[in-house]
Amino acid sequence: xxxxxxxxPCNGLDxxxxxxxxxxxxxxxxxxxxxxxxxxxxxxxxxxxxSVIEALPLLVIDGCGTRCASKLASEKGLKIAEKMNITEExxxxxxxxxxSIPINEAGKxxxxxxxxxxLTADKPSESTLDDFIQMPSLIYQEYKKDKFLFRVPENKGFxxxxxxxxxxxVGNKARLGVTDFVQQSLSDIMFFTPPSVGMEIEQFEEAGxxxxxxxxxxxxxxxxxxxxxxxxxxxxxxxxxxxxxYEQGWIAEIELSDFEEDQDLLHDxxxxxxxxxxxxxxxxx
Amino acid sequence: xxxxxxxxxxxxxxxxxxGTLARMATRKVMxxxxxxxxxxxxxxxxxxxxxxxxxxxxxxxxxxxxGCDKSCAKIATLKYSGEVKDTVIISELLGKDVVxxxxxxxxxxxxxxxxxxxxxxxxxxxKVDAIVAE
Numbered sequence: 491x492x493x494x495x496x497x498x499p500c501n502g503l504d505x506x507x508x509x510x511x512x513x514x515x516x517x518x519x520x521x522x523x524x525x526x527x528x529x530x531x532x533x534x535x536x537x538x539x540x541s542v543i544e545a546l547p548l549l550v551i552d553g554c555g556t557r558c559a560s561k562l563a564s565e566k567g568l569k570i571a572e573k574m575n576i577t578e579e580x581x582x583x584x585x586x587x588x589x590s591i592p593i594n595e596a597g598k599x600x601x602x603x604x605x606x607x608x609l610t611a612d613k614p615s616e617s618t619l620d621d622f623i624q625m626p627s628l629i630y631q632e633y634k635k636d637k638f639l640f641r642v643p644e645n646k647g648f649x650x651x652x653x654x655x656x657x658x659x660v661g662n663k664a665r666l667g668v669t670d671f672v673q674q675s676l677s678d679i680m681f682f683t684p685p686s687v688g689m690e691i692e693q694f695e696e697a698g699x700x701x702x703x704x705x706x707x708x709x710x711x712x713x714x715x716x717x718x719x720x721x722x723x724x725x726x727x728x729x730x731x732x733x734x735x736y737e738q739g740w741i742a743e744i745e746l747s748d749f750e751e752d753q754d755l756l757h758d759x760x761x762x763x764x765x766x767x768x769x770x771x772x773x774x775x
Numbered sequence: 776x777x778x779x780x781x782x783x784x785x786x787x788x789x790x791x792x793x794g795t796l797a798r799m800a801t802r803k804v805m806x807x808x809x810x811x812x813x814x815x816x817x818x819x820x821x822x823x824x825x826x827x828x829x830x831x832x833x834x835x836x837x838x839x840x841x842g843c844d845k846s847c848a849k850i851a852t853l854k855y856s857g858e859v860k861d862t863v864i865i866s867e868l869l870g871k872d873v874v875x876x877x878x879x880x881x882x883x884x885x886x887x888x889x890x891x892x893x894x895x896x897x898x899x900x901x902k903v904d905a906i907v908a909e
Contacts (some may be wrong), residue, residue, distance in 0.1 A: 501787040503817045504797050509881075512787075512795075516880045526878075528788050529819045530847045558823040562861035590822075593881050636780060636814050 493609055494523035495549035495571070496542045500559040501529055501621030505678075506593050507553035507576040513593060513601040514551055514576075514608075518770055522609055524549075529562055536566070549608065555678040555729030566708060572608065577703060579604055579681050587703075623665045623743055625658065628736055632761055635770045640670040642763050643736050649753065650762035653695070653710035654769075656736065657756070659749060664713055666697065668738040671766050673732045675773070676702035682728040684720040685709075685742055691717065693752045709741055713752045719743040780835050780858075781809075781903050784816040784852055786842040793842020793865050793874030793896050796888070800895035801840055808896055822851050832856035838863065838902050840895070842874050861902040865895055 499515040502508020518524040525542040549572045550559045558726055563570055573604050580587045580600055595669040630641040643656075650669065658665040673679060681701040691697055697711040698720070720742045725728055731739035746752070757765065785801035788794025805813045814831065821828040833856045839849040841861045852859045866874045869891055879888065 501794075501819050503785055503787060503801065503815055503819075505810055508787075508817070508819070509798070513881050519881070526790055528790050528794075530787050530792070530822055530851070531845070533822055534845070534847060534850070556820060556823075558817075558819045558825075561823050562819075598881055635828070637782070637816065637827045639827050640829070757850070 494525075494546055495547040495608070496527055496539070496759065497524050497549045497551065498527045498529060498532070498559050498563060498568075499551040500553045500557075502553045502558060504557075505554055505577075506587055506597055507580070509553075509593050510576045510587060510597050510601050511551040511553045511559070513598065514574075514605050517601060517605045518549070518608065521604075521605065525664055529559055532562065532566075543568060544765065549574070549631050551576065553577065554739075555732050556730070561593055574608070576600070576603060577678050578680055581703065587726065602666070608646055623658070623663060625665070625737065630736075631759070633763070633767050633770060638674050638770075640674060640766060641736070642669065642759060642766055644759040644763075649712060649756040649758055650765075651710060651712040651756055652765065653694075653712075654766070655712050657712040657744075659713075659746070662746050662749070663718070663743060664715070664746055664749070665743045666709075666712060666742050668707070668709060668731065668735050669698065669762075669766065670735060671769055672700075672707055673735045673739070675704075677704055677732075678702055678708055679728045679731045680742075682724040682731070684722075684725070685717045688721060689717045690747075691715065691744075697744075711744070712756055713744060713746055714748055715744040715746040717742050718745050779907060780814055781812060781837050781906055782814050782816045782832050782837040782838055783840060783899060783903075784818055784821065784832065784848045786838040786848045786865075787818040788842050788847065789896075791842060791880060792876045792878055795878055796874070796891050796895055797840045797842045797848075797865055799892045800899060802902070803892060803896045804899045808900050812907070813903060815898075818848055818851060821855065829855050836860035836906050838899060838906075840899060841865065842877075843871070860906055863895065863898050863902065868894060868898060885889060 497515040499511035502514045517525045552575045588594045628643040633640045654669045654671045657664045693714040695766040697709045786797040816828045
Protein backbone atom coordinates (compact mmCIF):
# COMPACT_ATOMS: atom_id res chain seq x y z
CA UNK A 491 0.00 0.00 0.00
CA UNK A 492 1.42 3.46 -0.88
CA UNK A 493 2.23 5.89 1.87
CA UNK A 494 1.03 9.46 1.58
CA UNK A 495 2.94 12.56 2.63
CA UNK A 496 2.68 16.29 2.92
CA UNK A 497 5.53 16.98 0.49
CA UNK A 498 7.61 20.11 0.94
CA PRO A 499 10.04 20.37 -2.00
CA CYS A 500 12.57 23.19 -2.22
CA ASN A 501 11.53 23.98 -5.81
CA GLY A 502 14.79 25.85 -6.29
CA LEU A 503 15.49 27.43 -9.63
CA ASP A 504 19.24 27.88 -9.58
CA UNK A 505 20.01 24.21 -9.97
CA UNK A 506 18.05 21.48 -11.66
CA UNK A 507 18.15 19.52 -8.38
CA UNK A 508 15.52 21.97 -7.17
CA UNK A 509 13.38 21.19 -10.19
CA UNK A 510 13.78 17.49 -9.55
CA UNK A 511 12.44 18.06 -6.04
CA UNK A 512 9.39 19.66 -7.66
CA UNK A 513 9.08 16.80 -10.12
CA UNK A 514 9.17 14.32 -7.26
CA UNK A 515 6.43 16.22 -5.48
CA UNK A 516 4.25 16.04 -8.59
CA UNK A 517 4.90 12.33 -9.02
CA UNK A 518 4.18 11.63 -5.36
CA UNK A 519 0.87 13.46 -5.60
CA UNK A 520 0.01 11.44 -8.71
CA UNK A 521 1.00 8.06 -7.33
CA UNK A 522 -0.30 8.42 -3.78
CA UNK A 523 -2.60 10.66 -1.82
CA UNK A 524 0.32 12.94 -1.08
CA UNK A 525 -0.24 16.70 -1.09
CA UNK A 526 2.25 19.32 -2.27
CA UNK A 527 3.20 22.30 -0.14
CA UNK A 528 4.56 25.16 -2.22
CA UNK A 529 7.53 26.54 -0.22
CA UNK A 530 6.90 30.07 -1.40
CA UNK A 531 3.15 30.17 -0.97
CA UNK A 532 3.45 28.42 2.38
CA UNK A 533 5.24 31.48 3.73
CA UNK A 534 2.56 33.77 2.35
CA UNK A 535 -0.50 31.72 3.26
CA UNK A 536 0.47 29.27 5.98
CA UNK A 537 -3.12 28.52 6.96
CA UNK A 538 -3.83 27.08 3.53
CA UNK A 539 -1.65 24.09 4.32
CA UNK A 540 -2.36 23.59 8.03
CA SER A 541 -4.85 20.76 7.55
CA VAL A 542 -2.51 18.90 5.19
CA ILE A 543 0.39 19.25 7.60
CA GLU A 544 -1.73 17.99 10.47
CA ALA A 545 -3.10 15.03 8.55
CA LEU A 546 -0.01 13.70 6.79
CA PRO A 547 3.61 12.97 7.75
CA LEU A 548 5.96 15.61 6.37
CA LEU A 549 8.43 14.70 3.65
CA VAL A 550 11.04 17.39 3.02
CA ILE A 551 12.93 17.31 -0.29
CA ASP A 552 15.95 19.58 -0.62
CA GLY A 553 17.66 20.07 -3.94
CA CYS A 554 21.08 21.08 -2.68
CA GLY A 555 23.17 21.78 0.39
CA THR A 556 21.48 25.11 1.00
CA ARG A 557 18.55 23.05 2.29
CA CYS A 558 15.90 25.76 1.88
CA ALA A 559 13.04 23.33 2.42
CA SER A 560 14.57 21.93 5.63
CA LYS A 561 15.21 25.43 6.90
CA LEU A 562 11.63 26.42 6.16
CA ALA A 563 10.33 23.37 8.02
CA SER A 564 12.57 24.12 10.98
CA GLU A 565 11.61 27.79 10.99
CA LYS A 566 7.94 26.85 11.11
CA GLY A 567 8.52 24.21 13.81
CA LEU A 568 7.29 21.39 11.60
CA LYS A 569 7.98 17.80 12.53
CA ILE A 570 9.85 16.14 9.69
CA ALA A 571 8.96 12.50 9.12
CA GLU A 572 11.35 11.95 6.24
CA LYS A 573 14.04 13.92 4.47
CA MET A 574 15.84 13.67 1.16
CA ASN A 575 18.56 15.63 -0.63
CA ILE A 576 18.53 15.29 -4.41
CA THR A 577 22.16 16.26 -5.01
CA GLU A 578 23.39 13.73 -2.46
CA GLU A 579 21.12 10.99 -3.74
CA UNK A 580 22.27 11.61 -7.32
CA UNK A 581 25.89 11.39 -6.22
CA UNK A 582 25.31 8.21 -4.26
CA UNK A 583 23.56 6.61 -7.19
CA UNK A 584 26.17 7.86 -9.67
CA UNK A 585 23.61 9.77 -11.71
CA UNK A 586 24.57 12.92 -13.61
CA UNK A 587 21.54 15.16 -13.36
CA UNK A 588 23.15 17.89 -15.47
CA UNK A 589 22.48 21.58 -15.04
CA SER A 590 19.73 22.62 -17.37
CA ILE A 591 16.02 23.05 -17.05
CA PRO A 592 13.91 21.30 -18.17
CA ILE A 593 15.49 18.40 -16.34
CA ASN A 594 17.22 15.76 -18.43
CA GLU A 595 16.25 12.10 -18.79
CA ALA A 596 18.63 11.08 -16.01
CA GLY A 597 16.97 13.63 -13.73
CA LYS A 598 13.52 12.30 -14.56
CA UNK A 599 14.69 8.76 -13.92
CA UNK A 600 16.22 9.79 -10.61
CA UNK A 601 12.95 11.40 -9.57
CA UNK A 602 11.07 8.19 -10.36
CA UNK A 603 13.59 6.03 -8.52
CA UNK A 604 13.41 8.15 -5.40
CA UNK A 605 9.63 8.37 -5.52
CA UNK A 606 9.40 4.60 -5.71
CA UNK A 607 11.77 4.27 -2.81
CA UNK A 608 9.79 6.72 -0.69
CA LEU A 609 6.54 4.97 -1.42
CA THR A 610 7.85 1.52 -0.59
CA ALA A 611 10.70 1.75 1.97
CA ASP A 612 12.50 3.55 4.90
CA LYS A 613 16.06 4.48 6.09
CA PRO A 614 17.96 6.43 8.93
CA SER A 615 21.13 8.72 9.52
CA GLU A 616 23.25 10.42 12.36
CA SER A 617 26.31 12.77 13.13
CA THR A 618 29.18 13.76 15.60
CA LEU A 619 31.09 16.84 17.06
CA ASP A 620 34.69 18.17 17.56
CA ASP A 621 36.79 21.33 18.41
CA PHE A 622 40.42 22.52 19.25
CA ILE A 623 41.98 25.96 18.42
CA GLN A 624 40.04 28.93 19.74
CA MET A 625 39.17 31.16 16.83
CA PRO A 626 38.76 34.89 17.28
CA SER A 627 35.68 36.74 16.16
CA LEU A 628 36.36 37.08 12.45
CA ILE A 629 36.32 40.34 10.55
CA TYR A 630 35.69 39.88 6.83
CA GLN A 631 36.42 41.89 3.74
CA GLU A 632 33.99 41.13 0.96
CA TYR A 633 34.16 41.07 -2.81
CA LYS A 634 31.00 40.68 -4.85
CA LYS A 635 30.55 39.35 -8.34
CA ASP A 636 27.03 39.12 -9.67
CA LYS A 637 25.08 37.54 -6.86
CA PHE A 638 28.10 35.79 -5.38
CA LEU A 639 29.83 37.02 -2.29
CA PHE A 640 33.46 36.20 -1.52
CA ARG A 641 34.74 36.88 1.96
CA VAL A 642 38.25 36.83 3.30
CA PRO A 643 39.05 37.21 7.00
CA GLU A 644 41.47 40.06 7.64
CA ASN A 645 42.35 39.05 11.20
CA LYS A 646 46.02 38.84 12.10
CA GLY A 647 47.23 35.25 12.05
CA PHE A 648 45.50 34.29 8.80
CA UNK A 649 47.67 33.26 5.85
CA UNK A 650 46.71 31.97 2.41
CA UNK A 651 48.36 30.05 -0.37
CA UNK A 652 47.69 30.55 -4.09
CA UNK A 653 45.64 27.36 -3.99
CA UNK A 654 42.98 29.18 -1.98
CA UNK A 655 43.60 27.39 1.28
CA UNK A 656 43.87 29.41 4.49
CA UNK A 657 45.69 28.72 7.70
CA UNK A 658 45.19 30.44 11.03
CA UNK A 659 48.29 30.23 13.16
CA VAL A 660 48.37 30.27 16.96
CA GLY A 661 51.82 29.54 18.40
CA ASN A 662 53.07 26.26 16.94
CA LYS A 663 49.61 25.06 15.97
CA ALA A 664 47.27 26.09 13.20
CA ARG A 665 43.83 25.46 11.75
CA LEU A 666 43.36 25.26 8.02
CA GLY A 667 40.48 25.36 5.58
CA VAL A 668 39.48 26.49 2.12
CA THR A 669 38.46 30.01 1.14
CA ASP A 670 35.14 31.30 -0.12
CA PHE A 671 36.54 31.17 -3.65
CA VAL A 672 36.76 27.38 -3.40
CA GLN A 673 33.34 26.79 -1.92
CA GLN A 674 31.64 29.21 -4.32
CA SER A 675 33.40 27.67 -7.30
CA LEU A 676 32.61 24.11 -6.28
CA SER A 677 29.04 24.97 -5.36
CA ASP A 678 27.36 22.34 -3.17
CA ILE A 679 30.04 20.32 -1.46
CA MET A 680 28.87 16.77 -0.95
CA PHE A 681 31.90 14.81 0.20
CA PHE A 682 34.84 15.44 2.46
CA THR A 683 37.86 13.15 2.57
CA PRO A 684 39.89 14.19 5.61
CA PRO A 685 43.63 13.89 6.06
CA SER A 686 44.62 11.22 8.61
CA VAL A 687 45.33 12.33 12.15
CA GLY A 688 49.03 11.74 12.87
CA MET A 689 49.97 12.15 9.22
CA GLU A 690 53.02 14.31 8.53
CA ILE A 691 52.70 16.58 5.54
CA GLU A 692 54.96 19.01 3.78
CA GLN A 693 53.90 22.43 2.63
CA PHE A 694 51.85 22.13 -0.62
CA GLU A 695 51.11 18.44 -0.08
CA GLU A 696 47.52 17.23 -0.05
CA ALA A 697 45.61 17.55 3.20
CA GLY A 698 42.44 15.73 2.13
CA UNK A 699 39.95 16.71 -0.52
CA UNK A 700 36.42 17.93 -0.97
CA UNK A 701 34.02 17.11 -3.74
CA UNK A 702 30.97 18.68 -5.28
CA UNK A 703 28.90 17.76 -8.33
CA UNK A 704 31.29 19.94 -10.33
CA UNK A 705 34.74 18.79 -9.27
CA UNK A 706 37.07 17.34 -6.68
CA UNK A 707 39.25 19.91 -4.95
CA UNK A 708 42.55 18.79 -3.47
CA UNK A 709 43.26 20.73 -0.29
CA UNK A 710 46.84 21.89 -0.70
CA UNK A 711 48.31 22.43 2.74
CA UNK A 712 49.74 25.93 3.21
CA UNK A 713 52.03 24.66 5.96
CA UNK A 714 54.09 21.65 6.90
CA UNK A 715 53.58 19.67 10.10
CA UNK A 716 51.56 16.88 11.67
CA UNK A 717 47.78 16.65 11.45
CA UNK A 718 46.46 16.63 15.00
CA UNK A 719 42.74 16.93 14.42
CA UNK A 720 40.17 16.94 11.65
CA UNK A 721 36.74 18.54 11.62
CA UNK A 722 34.65 15.39 11.91
CA UNK A 723 31.42 17.32 11.58
CA UNK A 724 32.21 17.67 7.89
CA UNK A 725 32.00 13.93 7.41
CA UNK A 726 28.27 14.10 7.97
CA UNK A 727 27.71 17.70 6.97
CA UNK A 728 30.18 18.80 4.28
CA UNK A 729 27.77 21.60 3.42
CA UNK A 730 29.18 23.43 6.47
CA UNK A 731 32.05 24.37 4.17
CA UNK A 732 29.57 26.15 1.91
CA UNK A 733 27.93 27.80 4.88
CA UNK A 734 31.19 29.23 6.21
CA UNK A 735 34.58 27.76 5.27
CA TYR A 736 36.39 29.91 7.84
CA GLU A 737 34.34 29.00 10.87
CA GLN A 738 32.24 25.84 11.15
CA GLY A 739 33.61 24.59 7.82
CA TRP A 740 37.30 24.40 8.84
CA ILE A 741 39.17 21.31 7.64
CA ALA A 742 41.93 20.26 10.03
CA GLU A 743 44.37 21.34 12.71
CA ILE A 744 48.07 20.87 12.42
CA GLU A 745 51.16 21.06 14.63
CA LEU A 746 53.59 23.20 12.68
CA SER A 747 57.09 22.01 11.91
CA ASP A 748 58.63 25.11 10.28
CA PHE A 749 56.23 27.98 9.93
CA GLU A 750 59.02 30.56 9.65
CA GLU A 751 60.05 29.01 6.36
CA ASP A 752 56.51 28.15 5.18
CA GLN A 753 55.45 31.75 5.69
CA ASP A 754 57.73 32.94 2.88
CA LEU A 755 55.44 31.28 0.35
CA LEU A 756 52.16 32.48 1.82
CA HIS A 757 50.09 35.64 1.54
CA ASP A 758 48.64 37.53 4.45
CA UNK A 759 45.24 39.17 3.92
CA UNK A 760 46.72 42.15 2.09
CA UNK A 761 48.46 39.87 -0.36
CA UNK A 762 45.66 37.37 -0.89
CA UNK A 763 42.66 39.67 -1.31
CA UNK A 764 43.83 41.05 -4.71
CA UNK A 765 44.61 37.47 -5.81
CA UNK A 766 41.09 36.39 -4.94
CA UNK A 767 39.57 39.37 -6.74
CA UNK A 768 41.56 38.62 -9.86
CA UNK A 769 40.55 34.97 -9.79
CA UNK A 770 36.91 35.85 -9.30
CA UNK A 771 37.01 38.30 -12.21
CA UNK A 772 38.83 35.91 -14.52
CA UNK A 773 37.50 32.50 -13.64
CA UNK A 774 34.34 32.57 -11.62
CA UNK A 775 31.10 31.94 -13.47
CA UNK B 776 22.55 50.76 -18.94
CA UNK B 777 24.79 48.94 -21.42
CA UNK B 778 26.71 46.81 -18.91
CA UNK B 779 24.02 46.22 -16.36
CA UNK B 780 23.12 42.76 -15.15
CA UNK B 781 19.49 42.02 -14.61
CA UNK B 782 18.00 39.68 -12.07
CA UNK B 783 14.99 37.60 -12.98
CA UNK B 784 13.03 36.35 -10.00
CA UNK B 785 10.58 33.73 -11.04
CA UNK B 786 7.58 32.18 -9.34
CA UNK B 787 8.50 28.75 -8.06
CA UNK B 788 5.00 27.45 -7.62
CA UNK B 789 4.44 23.81 -8.37
CA UNK B 790 0.77 23.63 -7.59
CA UNK B 791 -0.25 25.01 -10.94
CA UNK B 792 1.14 25.06 -14.44
CA UNK B 793 2.02 28.77 -14.26
CA GLY B 794 4.88 28.12 -11.86
CA THR B 795 6.42 25.47 -14.05
CA LEU B 796 6.22 27.69 -17.12
CA ALA B 797 7.66 30.67 -15.25
CA ARG B 798 10.76 28.82 -14.15
CA MET B 799 11.36 27.19 -17.52
CA ALA B 800 11.07 30.53 -19.32
CA THR B 801 13.39 32.21 -16.86
CA ARG B 802 16.03 29.56 -17.32
CA LYS B 803 15.68 29.76 -21.08
CA VAL B 804 16.32 33.50 -21.04
CA MET B 805 19.34 33.04 -18.81
CA UNK B 806 20.85 30.04 -20.58
CA UNK B 807 19.98 30.70 -24.20
CA UNK B 808 18.48 34.06 -25.04
CA UNK B 809 20.35 36.64 -22.96
CA UNK B 810 23.44 34.82 -21.82
CA UNK B 811 25.56 36.83 -19.42
CA UNK B 812 22.99 39.60 -19.16
CA UNK B 813 20.53 37.84 -16.90
CA UNK B 814 21.01 36.26 -13.51
CA UNK B 815 18.24 34.03 -12.22
CA UNK B 816 17.32 34.49 -8.59
CA UNK B 817 15.95 31.52 -6.72
CA UNK B 818 12.69 32.56 -5.06
CA UNK B 819 12.61 29.86 -2.33
CA UNK B 820 16.19 30.73 -1.41
CA UNK B 821 15.47 34.43 -1.66
CA UNK B 822 12.55 34.14 0.71
CA UNK B 823 14.45 31.80 3.02
CA UNK B 824 16.97 34.61 3.62
CA UNK B 825 19.54 34.04 0.88
CA UNK B 826 21.76 37.10 1.30
CA UNK B 827 23.37 36.85 -2.10
CA UNK B 828 19.99 36.84 -3.82
CA UNK B 829 18.62 39.69 -1.73
CA UNK B 830 21.69 41.88 -2.04
CA UNK B 831 21.81 41.33 -5.77
CA UNK B 832 18.19 42.40 -6.03
CA UNK B 833 18.93 45.54 -4.05
CA UNK B 834 21.79 46.56 -6.32
CA UNK B 835 20.58 45.49 -9.74
CA UNK B 836 17.27 45.84 -11.59
CA UNK B 837 14.94 42.91 -11.09
CA UNK B 838 12.16 41.58 -13.28
CA UNK B 839 9.65 39.42 -11.46
CA UNK B 840 7.97 36.61 -13.39
CA UNK B 841 4.79 35.42 -11.74
CA GLY B 842 2.62 32.51 -12.73
CA CYS B 843 -0.59 34.02 -11.45
CA ASP B 844 -1.89 37.20 -9.92
CA LYS B 845 -0.90 36.10 -6.42
CA SER B 846 2.38 37.62 -7.58
CA CYS B 847 4.56 35.84 -5.02
CA ALA B 848 7.77 36.81 -6.81
CA LYS B 849 6.85 40.47 -7.11
CA ILE B 850 5.64 40.72 -3.53
CA ALA B 851 8.79 39.05 -2.22
CA THR B 852 11.01 41.41 -4.19
CA LEU B 853 9.17 44.44 -2.91
CA LYS B 854 9.38 43.12 0.62
CA TYR B 855 13.03 42.16 0.74
CA SER B 856 14.79 44.26 -1.84
CA GLY B 857 12.62 47.30 -2.29
CA GLU B 858 11.94 47.66 -5.99
CA VAL B 859 10.77 45.70 -9.00
CA LYS B 860 11.97 47.17 -12.26
CA ASP B 861 9.39 45.35 -14.34
CA THR B 862 7.00 42.43 -14.07
CA VAL B 863 5.70 39.61 -16.22
CA ILE B 864 2.46 38.01 -15.13
CA ILE B 865 1.88 34.87 -17.12
CA SER B 866 -1.86 34.75 -16.56
CA GLU B 867 -2.07 38.07 -18.42
CA LEU B 868 -0.06 36.63 -21.30
CA LEU B 869 -1.59 33.19 -21.64
CA GLY B 870 -4.88 33.46 -19.79
CA LYS B 871 -5.93 32.43 -16.31
CA ASP B 872 -7.22 29.03 -17.36
CA VAL B 873 -3.83 28.00 -18.62
CA VAL B 874 -1.78 29.04 -15.63
CA UNK B 875 -4.26 27.73 -13.11
CA UNK B 876 -4.51 24.35 -14.80
CA UNK B 877 -3.07 21.34 -13.06
CA UNK B 878 0.69 21.09 -12.83
CA UNK B 879 2.42 18.89 -15.34
CA UNK B 880 5.18 16.40 -14.73
CA UNK B 881 8.41 16.93 -16.71
CA UNK B 882 7.54 13.63 -18.37
CA UNK B 883 4.30 15.01 -19.71
CA UNK B 884 5.47 18.34 -21.13
CA UNK B 885 4.39 18.74 -24.74
CA UNK B 886 5.21 21.05 -27.65
CA UNK B 887 2.28 23.19 -26.59
CA UNK B 888 3.93 23.76 -23.22
CA UNK B 889 7.27 24.56 -24.84
CA UNK B 890 5.57 27.10 -27.11
CA UNK B 891 4.10 28.76 -24.04
CA UNK B 892 7.57 28.88 -22.54
CA UNK B 893 8.81 30.61 -25.70
CA UNK B 894 6.11 33.26 -25.46
CA UNK B 895 6.95 34.01 -21.85
CA UNK B 896 10.69 33.99 -22.54
CA UNK B 897 10.19 36.44 -25.38
CA UNK B 898 8.27 38.76 -23.08
CA UNK B 899 11.02 38.58 -20.45
CA UNK B 900 13.57 39.40 -23.15
CA UNK B 901 11.60 42.48 -24.17
CA LYS B 902 11.71 43.72 -20.59
CA VAL B 903 15.40 42.95 -20.32
CA ASP B 904 16.17 44.82 -23.53
CA ALA B 905 14.10 47.80 -22.42
CA ILE B 906 16.09 48.07 -19.20
CA VAL B 907 19.37 47.76 -21.05
CA ALA B 908 18.31 50.49 -23.46
CA GLU B 909 17.63 52.98 -20.64
